Amino acid sequence: MKSRAVALTIAAVTLTLLVRCSGQVAGIETTNGATVAARASSIEGAAPPGARISVFDSAYIPLTDSGFGYATSAGARGEFSFENCVPGVYRVIIDSRDMNAAVAFQRVVVGASRGDSVYQARLGPTGAITGNVTMDSLWSGERILLYCVASAYYVVCSQPGPFALESVAPGTYEVRACLLAPGGATISPVITRRQSGRTVDVRPGQAVAAGNVSIR
Numbered sequence: 001m002k003s004r005a006v007a008l009t010i011a012a013v014t015l016t017l018l019v020r021c022s023g024q025v026a027g028i029e030t031t032n033g034a035t036v037a038a039r040a041s042s043i044e045g046a047a048p049p050g051a052r053i054s055v056f057d058s059a060y061i062p063l064t065d066s067g068f069g070y071a072t073s074a075g076a077r078g079e080f081s082f083e084n085c086v087p088g089v090y091r092v093i094i095d096s097r098d099m100n101a102a103v104a105f106q107r108v109v110v111g112a113s114r115g116d117s118v119y120q121a122r123l124g125p126t127g128a129i130t131g132n133v134t135m136d137s138l139w140s141g142e143r144i145l146l147y148c149v150a151s152a153y154y155v156v157c158s159q160p161g162p163f164a165l166e167s168v169a170p171g172t173y174e175v176r177a178c179l180l181a182p183g184g185a186t187i188s189p190v191i192t193r194r195q196s197g198r199t200v201d202v203r204p205g206q207a208v209a210a211g212n213v214s215i216r
Contacts, residue, residue: 049076050097055069125170128166136216142179
């Protein structure tokens with residue numbers, strides 16, 4: 001009878017940790033699981049404590065003023081939230097503290113007409129994207145930016161040649177290249193030329209080749 005009472009107590013505590021409190025996803029997340037909840041104007045959820053959570057829209061370009069891109073860290077109980085999000089579609093990427101495991105929620109819809117949406121997945125081994133960037137000429141002061149659309153995965157190169165994007169969460173990405181010109185001491189770099197993207201599927205623990213990426 002005592003063991004049954006203990007089991008019921010554990011079950012009750014577990015249920016309590018998983019319920020929603022004040023419209024938020026509550027709970028202690030200590031495994032590699034992750035939950036993302038899209039509300040009318042916010043994104044919140046639970047992830048491994050200390051994990052980095054990033055939110056991007058499709059217009060986001062690293063190092064520039066383009067698009068929506070924000071990041072935060074999961075709290076000691078695994079909780080996180082992004083407030084005042086404009087209704088639309090976002091990509092949410094959760095990286096473990098050591099950057100060896102990650103998960104990408106490819107399509108998180110804020111302000112959906114059908115109401116709140118909840119997405120769940122587990123963090124897994126990251127992958128990589130390799131390729132080669134080619135171009136006709138590089139003007140003085142320009143740098144080459146290789147990046148995955150709607151993510152913080154990018155690398156800056158000073159000249160054409162091989163490139164690699166490391167610690168990428170498994171999923172489908174569009175790899176693009178553009179040229180950045182200095183924008184001044186207080187101004188973000190300016191895009192001078194860009195290239196249409198190549199779509200790649202990143203798999204856990206593997207490197208995928210994007211091939212040649214040309215800038216004209």
